[in-house]
Amino acid sequence: MIPNFEEYTHDLTEYELSLVPKFSNSFKNKIGKQNAVTSKVIEEKMIDAGHKVSGPRIRKIVNYIRNIGIVEGLIGSNYGYYITTDKKEIEDYIESLESRETAIKVVREGMEAYLRRLKIKENETKG
Template structure:
């Protein structure tokens, strides 16, 4: 769980783990290659329409996909500005790793700046 984002980063609910998780694994397994990516909003819309019950939100979808990636239940899930897909080549994986690392690096710059600013400020 992330501080200040507890509601959207809490552990998976029973419904998310038992119902949504396998549906997402199944759906993403057919999305091979960048050209077959599907956006998070498209996934949410399809699931919400199909289940007609508990609504899945984009942050919770990201949490479920994070779990799928970490658990290794579906290999090589990549993402870009167009959505999620399974890598078809080492290059697609390498590009995705680079993109993730660049985002981490940018977040670290923000952390470093806030720490410096906090030390410069008298509250």
């Protein structure tokens, strides 16, 4: 669970876990970006089927499916979610993930530096 985002990042509920097979099976025919499906479409289809699952929780379920390897090659892009076996698409996706990791790391390091300055300032006023 991620602090300040608990509502969206908490572990999957039993109800959400019960939806994993439905999600996994629906992704199996989403081969190639021309067959991609967006979170919004998934959410609408889930509502139509009587399930209430929000966009952030859909992403959490997809993350779970990827992390335990239920659906290999499942990537997300501006097209939506789809399966690929195209090595170039996989390499590009990995590069995208690495870029996002780097961007988050830069923000974290900036906040750590700011926190250090605040602590120094606090110690100076105490001393």
